[in-house]
Amino acid sequence: MTTNPKISVRGLYKIFGPAPREKLNFVRDGISKEELLEKHGHVLALDNIDLDINAKEVLVLVGLSGSGKSTLIRHFNRLIEPTEGTIKFNDRDILLFDDEELQSLRRKKIAMVFQGFALLPHRTVLDNVKFALNIQGASEIEAEQRSQNWIKRVGLTGFEDHFPAQLSGGMKQRVGLARALAVNTETILMDEAFSALDALTKTEMQDILLGLQEELRKTIVFITHDLEEALKLGDKIAILHDGRLVQHGDPQSIVLKPANDDVAKFVEGIDKGRVIKLRSIMTSLDGHAPEFHLPEDMLIGDALMKMCMEYQKSAGVVDPKGKASGYIDLERIVTAISNPMMKRIKSRE
Ligand SMILES: Nc1ncnc2c1ncn2[C@@H]1O[C@H](COP(=O)(O)OP(=O)(O)OP(=O)(O)O)[C@@H](O)[C@H]1O
Ligand SMILES: [Mg+2]
Numbered sequence: 001m002t003t004n005p006k007i008s009v010r011g012l013y014k015i016f017g018p019a020p021r022e023k024l025n026f027v028r029d030g031i032s033k034e035e036l037l038e039k040h041g042h043v044l045a046l047d048n049i050d051l052d053i054n055a056k057e058v059l060v061l062v063g064l065s066g067s068g069k070s071t072l073i074r075h076f077n078r079l080i081e082p083t084e085g086t087i088k089f090n091d092r093d094i095l096l097f098d099d100e101e102l103q104s105l106r107r108k109k110i111a112m113v114f115q116g117f118a119l120l121p122h123r124t125v126l127d128n129v130k131f132a133l134n135i136q137g138a139s140e141i142e143a144e145q146r147s148q149n150w151i152k153r154v155g156l157t158g159f160e161d162h163f164p165a166q167l168s169g170g171m172k173q174r175v176g177l178a179r180a181l182a183v184n185t186e187t188i189l190m191d192e193a194f195s196a197l198d199a200l201t202k203t204e205m206q207d208i209l210l211g212l213q214e215e216l217r218k219t220i221v222f223i224t225h226d227l228e229e230a231l232k233l234g235d236k237i238a239i240l241h242d243g244r245l246v247q248h249g250d251p252q253s254i255v256l257k258p259a260n261d262d263v264a265k266f267v268e269g270i271d272k273g274r275v276i277k278l279r280s281i282m283t284s285l286d287g288h289a290p291e292f293h294l295p296e297d298m299l300i301g302d303a304l305m306k307m308c309m310e311y312q313k314s315a316g317v318v319d320p321k322g323k324a325s326g327y328i329d330l331e332r333i334v335t336a337i338s339n340p341m342m343k344r345i346k347s348r349e
Contacts, residue, residue, distance in 0.1 A: 004091050005052035006187060006219040007076055012049040012085030014071055014243075017042030020083045033242045045071040047243040049085070053236075055186070056217040060230040062266075063240035069223045072240070073189045076221070077110045078102060089187075107136050111180035115192040117172040119164040125151065125175050126160040132183045150178040154208060170201035174208070181212070187219040195224065206232055227266060231255070231275050239263055251275050273301020273337045281336045282317045282326030290316035296325055300333050307333075 015023050015036070023042045033044040045068045053059045061069045074080040075087055078094055087094050094105060111132075119128050126147055133143035151160060154174040164172055173193060180188050194202045206229065213220065224230055230237050231251045238248040239259075247259035255275045258264035279296040293316045294303050307315060307330055314329040 003055060005088075006055040006090065007051075007053040007221070008086075008088040008091075009049050009051045009072075009075070010086045012046055012051075012072075012075065012087065013083045014046040014068070014075070014080065015042050015044055015083045024084060044243050046075075046082075049243075049245050051238060051245060051248060053219060053221060055219050057235040058213060058220040058222055058233050059236045059238060060234035061221065061223045061238050061240060062225065062227060062230045065225070067240040068243040069240055070191055073191060073221050073223065076187075076189060077106050077112070107132075108183070109185055110187045110189060111183050111185040113173075113176045113180045113188060113190040113193045115195050117164070117169075117176050119172060119175055121164050124161050124163055125156060125167070128164070128175055129179045129182050132179055136183060146182050146184070147178070150182045151175075153181070153212065154178045168201070169197050170205060173197060173205055177205075177209070181216070185218075187221070190220060190222045192223050192225070194229065195226070202229070209233065227270055231270060239266070252277060252280055256280060271301065273304065274299055276300045276336055278303055278317050278326075278328055281332055282328045283332070285316065285324060285327045288314070288316070288327045290314055290327065292316065293318050293324075294328070295320070300336055303328065304330070304333050304337070 013024060013027060014020075015027065017023065017040070020042060023036060023040055026036060026040065027044055027047060031044075033047075036042050036044045049072065061072065063069050071080060075082055076089070078087075078097070082095070089105065089109065094102075097105060120131060123131065126144075129147040129151060130143045133146060138146070148160070151157060154177050156171065156174050156178065159167065159171065164175070167175070176193065180190075194205045197205060210233065222233055224233075231254075234251055236249065237251055237254050239246050239254070241262060247254060247263050252275060254263065255267050255270065255272060258267055276299065277296065278294060278298050278300060281300065282296065292307075292310065292312045292314075294306065296317045296319055298306075303315070307313070314327065316324050317326040317328055319325040
């Protein structure tokens with residue numbers, strides 16, 4: 001079933017500088033970001049981006065510092081105006097929105113969570129969460145109830161009357177998350193929301209987000225520098241480099257078929273066992289009649305552990321309905337973990 005994307009971007013260019021539109025032709029002719037800055041004093045932030053973001057999915061935007069990630073998502077609620085291109089939200093061109101529609105987009109359709117938490121320092125946890133609801137025009141009783149509910153869901157019960165300065169980084173970000181969830185938007189933009197947190201707290205926040213997302217199924221655009229985080233959270237991953245979208249796909253496709261050497265280098269060090277699923281590396285049953293079975297969407301790292309613990313050298317792979325769909329053996333899994341390039345695996349057959 002195909003549905004229309006929640007957010008759809010076509011031919012999006014953003015050039016910063018005094019006369020951006022005049023510089024568009026240079027960009028279209030392929031001038032590099034570096035040259036545009038040196039020769040023309042303009043910054044190329046986004047270079048002809050086409051991107052669809054599906055409803056109810058987490059899209060993670062990754063890329064080096066300055067690659068255009070924040071600039072891109074700030075177009076989605078028009079905090080930044082494009083130099084050229086179209087941006088649709090729910091199939092409607094947001095560049096045509098009048099002030100009222102734009103206000104509704106920002107207050108009721110899209111919420112943001114920031115790295116720096118952006119909490120109001122002189123308001124309590126409860127009031128910080130309530131604040132956005134007050135702006136939205138919710139009644140006092142409703143604002144209070146909804147806020148309390150989300151404070152509980154992110155695990156901050158008992159801290160309602162604390163002020164931001166009394167909270168740890170992880171707790172502050174829980175407030176940020178509760179606030180974004182309380183306004184009940186369909187879409188949440190998270191710009192390096194967990195980047196300032198220590199590793200353990202970051203993992204905790206990722207798990208909270210994933211747990212909530214399983215139930216809430218919001219459209220989330222999540223920015224990070226951290227590829228492990230991207231692979232853990234993303235249904236889809238989009239990689240930006242110097243303002244260009246160099247690859248967009250599910251985590252497996254990024255790891256198995258990196259679009260270029262830069263992406264290949266980027267994914268080199270990550271734990272493939274936690275990304276690749278059996279489905280992607282299984283072979284056909286080919287006369288094998290295994291008695292031991294594993295589901296095809298099992299991560300190969302988990303499959304390896306399970307097979308070792310059960311003393312199995314090979315296994316049948318089954319689809320979600322339990323029907324046999326393929327075959328796997330330990331050697332193939334180990335090869336995929338140590339080198340995910342399928343062509344190498346295939347060349348050994
Ligand atoms: N207001 C601005 N004026 C001029 N240049 C800008 C402005 N905002 C961003 N840029 C430039 O646009 C490019 C993209 O910046 P952006 O902040 O989107 O990158 P980013 O991928 O979010 O980086 P980071 O990971 O460091 O947050 C950079 O070269 C940046 O210097
Ligand atoms: Mg940024």
